[in-house]
Amino acid sequence: MSIYKIMGRAEWAAAQVAGIYEGSEHDRRDGFIHFSTAEQAAETAAKHFAARDDLLLLTITTDGFGDALKWEPSRGGALFPHLYAPLALEAVIKVRELPLGSDGVHLF
Numbered sequence: 529m530s531i532y533k534i535m536g537r538a539e540w541a542a543a544q545v546a547g548i549y550e551g552s553e554h555d556r557r558d559g560f561i562h563f564s565t566a567e568q569a570a571e572t573a574a575k576h577f578a579a580r581d582d583l584l585l586l587t588i589t590t591d592g593f594g595d596a597l598k599w600e601p602s603r604g605g606a607l608f609p610h611l612y613a614p615l616a617l618e619a620v621i622k623v624r625e626l627p628l629g630s631d632g633v634h635l636f
Contacts, residue, residue: 548617
């Protein structure tokens with residue numbers, strides 16, 4: 529199964545230097561790394577990353593996450609994937625730009 533993480537280019541570059549992703553400031557405060565499903569990603573971008581033009585969309589495989597990955601209710605009771613461990617970069621199977629459209633909405 530695949531899940532998705534939206535982050536800025538600088539944040540991804542820092543994770544590559546470190547060799548692991550410990551999460552954003554928001555993730556670390558909450559105690560887990562926030563992810564979205566394909567169906568949730570556009571709403572996540574609009575809610576948390578509006579108008580940012582420096583974003584990447586990472587596709588993550590959940591293989592090997594085991595019990596560290598929990599599906600927990602969030603917006604409107606929808607279940608969101610949360611990783612209670614650092615993200616090994618080997619789990620990132622695709623990285624792509626997340627550009628803004630002319631209307632200011634991210635293009636998925």
